[in-house]
Amino acid sequence: MKNLSIDDQKRLIDKIVIDYPDLRNPLELHIMILQAQEEIRNDPKKGTSLSWEDKSLIEDLQKKVHKSNQPIAKFLNPSIFDSRALINTCKRIVKALIEKGVEEDLLKRFLDELVSERISILDTAGAALRGDVEYFENHGKRLGTNPVLILFIASALIQPCLEEIAKKVDASFLEKWWQALCPICGRRPTTARLKARKRYLICPLCGAEYLADIFLCVNCGNVDPATLRFLSPEGYPEFRVDFCEKCKHYLKVIDEDKLKRPIPKGFEDIITIDLDIMANNAGLKRI
Ligand SMILES: [Zn+2]
Ligand SMILES: [Zn+2]
Numbered sequence: 001m002k003n004l005s006i007d008d009q010k011r012l013i014d015k016i017v018i019d020y021p022d023l024r025n026p027l028e029l030h031i032m033i034l035q036a037q038e039e040i041r042n043d044p045k046k047g048t049s050l051s052w053e054d055k056s057l058i059e060d061l062q063k064k065v066h067k068s069n070q071p072i073a074k075f076l077n078p079s080i081f082d083s084r085a086l087i088n089t090c091k092r093i094v095k096a097l098i099e100k101g102v103e104e105d106l107l108k109r110f111l112d113e114l115v116s117e118r119i120s121i122l123d124t125a126g127a128a129l130r131g132d133v134e135y136f137e138n139h140g141k142r143l144g145t146n147p148v149l150i151l152f153i154a155s156a157l158i159q160p161c162l163e164e165i166a167k168k169v170d171a172s173f174l175e176k177w178w179q180a181l182c183p184i185c186g187r188r189p190t191t192a193r194l195k196a197r198k199r200y201l202i203c204p205l206c207g208a209e210y211l212a213d214i215f216l217c218v219n220c221g222n223v224d225p226a227t228l229r230f231l232s233p234e235g236y237p238e239f240r241v242d243f244c245e246k247c248k249h250y251l252k253v254i255d256e257d258k259l260k261r262p263i264p265k266g267f268e269d270i271i272t273i274d275l276d277i278m279a280n281n282a283g284l285k286r287i
Helices: 006-019 021-036 038-042 055-068 083-099 104-115 121-130 133-143 147-168 171-175 273-281
Strands: 191-195 198-202 209-212 228-231 239-244 249-255
Touching: 006 021, 021 038, 021 083, 038 083, 038 147, 055 147, 083 104, 083 121, 083 147, 104 133, 104 147, 121 133, 121 147, 133 147, 171 209, 239 273, 249 273
Parallel strands: 191 249
Antiparallel strands: 191 198, 198 209, 228 239, 239 249
16 A cells, blocks of 8 residues: 555555455455544654654664664654544544444443543553553453454554555665564564565565565474475465464465456455465464
């Protein structure tokens, strides 16, 4: 979804819904989240006080990654975020989730705590930057809300900023990372694109496509080719599932060279839902 306006994105999604009618529901939620993020997406600073046009800022972040081997998000201070824009966006995301059938009371409770500042929105953004699962589990337990849902909402708040960074980093930065977790935000990929036989892992949060060895289990780090295998769905040579015999987890792979119609950035996971069913039937676990 690089460099597309929100209207272009909507048109694109309308077209995808026609191509994949069975996926209407998840695709509709996807566009509702994009719409909820509109204020931050339209802001050149992406809901922060920083100018991402500043090349030295990106270079400085890349240097920190090289030195520490930690993803860029670890070096972003949550105080860069504009709490008002984050709260507004949060309200719109909660509304979208409720419209899609998520239980209202539990989500409202979480939102009320943010609006009344009982939970700091910047702390929540910071926890999402660090991928701090414990933070979301603690609040989830206290509020009786699914922690995964709170993490989803918080991640959506910082997503436009992380996507912007992913667009601005050097291509060589993404080619040389060579590890399982995203170099921008530290998330674990569930999909990848194969280009000229090179496997680019796709970050589910910032959309970064970064190169990693084809013989690497992104779940457990196994690099033994004898225990890294793949499954292909019959009649769909453009898709396959790479899996690890040691941990039984899998990665969904889209072969760009064999793809009949392009899959836009950001839609890889939704459009390959059939691969999850195939992998599940084979006794494999989703990352
Ligand atoms: Zn990422
Ligand atoms: Zn594994």
